[in-house]
Amino acid sequence: MSTTRPRMRRIPLNAAAVVTVALCLFPVYWMVATAFTPARDIQSDTPRLVPRTWTLDHFRTAVGADGFGLFWRNSLLVTLSAVLLSLVVALGSAYAVARMRWKGRRHFMLMVFIAQMAPWESLIIPVYIISRDTGMLDRLPTLTLVYFMMTLPFTVIVLRGFIVTIPPELEESAQVDGCTRLGAFRHIAFPLLAPGLMATSLFGYITAWNEFAYANFLIIKQQDNRTLPVWLSSFQNVFGTDWGATMAASTLFAAPALVVFLLLQRHVTSGFAAGAVKG
């Protein structure tokens, strides 16, 4: 009695868990499954949950499509440089806020919090005009700068939260032992910051890798400078109505994010949670 009742009571709970997992994963699964399904099975009135036969044709179509490699490279380039830039700049600011006492510190943090809520969707028009006036339209560095700015506030907030939790005494004693302030930070605090750096670079990576609106409206004439999201959104022109190829392309586009997140699952949840709780 005493053992069966809790077990009985767990049934609805576990059922809810199963439903949650299914609802979360089904679209992802369906994307991957369709990507491996032969075209004739895709265009059937009775879709099958598990493909009868598997094929790599769609992936071949997607990879062979015009500019696929180029757009991959563009996306990767823009994403990595934006994340790196934002990490370096944010680390300096976060250190200044967390470790030093100076006039305007609070106002700076308030600015960062407000900047985090920046209405980026409302700034496409002026950014477009400014880029055009400075000859930066159609160029990848423009996207890099915009993505850098999009991720900067969050990065500052999370890194500040992490630096604050590292006792300054650790660095001070290193300084007493003859390290410079920079050296003390590099050898003592930096390794402890690893989870924070990981969480924020993942956030930046996802934001930049995914960004569509700016990539779509700032890269117009130089089609070679387009990024993957824009390319993917124009799939209907690229592949006609080839849903298999579209899903294969989507899979290839989503795969890096899915794999990285899954591998770092624990750090992601704890890192973001820490950022949110402290933010």
Add this chain to the structure above:
Amino acid sequence: MTAVREQTAPHPPPSAGRPRRSPGPGPRRPSKDGGPGVWPYVLIAPAVLGTLYLLVYPLVRAVVISLQDFGLRQLILGDARFVGLDNYGTLLGDSRFWEVVRRTFLFMAVNVALIMVLSTLVALMIERLGRFGRTAVLSSLVLTWAMPVIAATTVFQWLFHSEFGIVNAVLKDLGFESFDRYAWFAHGPAAFAILIALIVWQSVPFAAITLYSALTTVPVELYESARLDGASGTRIFRSITFPVVRPIFLLVFSLEVIWTFKAFVQIWVMTNGGPGDATTILPVYAVQTALSSQRYDLGSAASMVTVVLMSGVLVLYFRQMFRQEDELA
């Protein structure tokens, strides 16, 4: 934006007063060389300069454009002249614009309500699950979360495809014959509903994981003593769980309000605001007006109205938060 600044300037930044914060905001005693001197300013300079050029300047430009007569001609020749508040007058006098505003709020309200309810339930569920179930649910949430917006949007288009979509096939199998080849994206309310499903699906993971992490901060002793006192589940939630997670709950809530208010990509890619105007919300309207109709002035004005409305929501949130902090203090 300015409204937020005025509202919040005299107060500490929003971070103050969150639970489980490390002791002290971190100002440390002056170092042996007698204070940091110019170093902090050097360290924040790149961030400040970046913000000024990449955020503040475009914002100012947007305001200026919204006060000008700025169409395609002015974009090319650069001879825009100021027309005062004419653009705002045109906008506010347009019934289509008000329809869009109403739809934006409806869209936001439905989305945020669904996201908050579902993610709270999921968070409470994760907390009660065993080790295995917890890992499974958290992993699938993280996977959903990692799914790029464009990829997810494309997949939802495929799921709801009129001919070969699995949703129609399943509904037909369940006996809803009317869904045979039902064209979801040709019907306003149906397209609206799919966009809501997509955004809720994408947003629940972040909200649920964050709320779950907040739940783990509730001291176990509180639960134990409440149970000893014979409190019911709902009572425990109301009196113990919710008050502890309330700051995080409000944080997530405000973030979701902002994010759904700004939803653009999903709509632009999936329906382009259509069919008709059925899924046009403010950001879509602004871009349509500016870039498709080449009325940059009206588009900017619409963007500025969006910013003002969003700031209004934020001010309400900040007020609530600071009031709470005063109570605690």
